[in-house]
């Protein structure tokens with residue numbers, strides 16, 4: 001079957017007790033780390049120093065989602081901090097292929113993200129050079145937003161592009177993912193599901209992760 005994986009976003013965690021929060025996400029395949037710079041998106045979060053602290057606190061691999069302008073400048077810092085996946089935004093750089101190869105040279109997986117307003121065709125020149133494509137299912141910046149239904153059509157287009165080009169990057173979705181939306185995104189081709197509020201907003205995180213996984217596999 002699909003083999004659905006969940007990456008809880010610590011944006012929705014209790015940041016005053018981050019180590020405990022990381023210990024609670026049993027069943028998580030990645031920790032999703034939302035870096036925001038107050039410029040590419042209208043919110044500011046955390047950077048490479050906090051990522052290094054996350055790496056100290058957990059064995060779970062870290063999926064760094066860089067919602068930052070000029071990622072070329074900061075990617076080396078995230079790699080040095082130990083990010084296992086580094087995903088930058090298509091909209092934020094003019095040198096996506098160069099950045100992806102830099103990430104891969106350092107032994108991390110390279111991901112490219114597209115905003116809801118960016119068409120799948122934007123990936124045409126890079127699809128063969130990345131390990132992961134992140135289709136944003138909300139406009140990035142905040143947790144707890146509503147899933148954009150039009151994302152499903154983009155996921156199907158992306159799946160078709162990948163099949164045609166005979167590549168199989170990890171297809172990740174981020175924003176408004178819960179047991180209610182997991183089935184649809186997975187049917188449309190997604191297999192790595194980011195979930196912030198649908199995991200950390202629940203008392204029992206292991207159960208929340210299991211419910212999203214099961215809904216995705218159904």
Ligand code: DX5
Pocket residue numbers: 009011012032034065138139140141142143144145174175176177194195196197198
């Ligand atoms: C949004 C971030 C997401 C966010 C998702 O800009 O990239 O990773 O944490 O939060 P939920 O799952 O609550 O929509």
Ligand code: ZN
Pocket residue numbers: 009032033034065174194
């Ligand atoms: Zn994210």
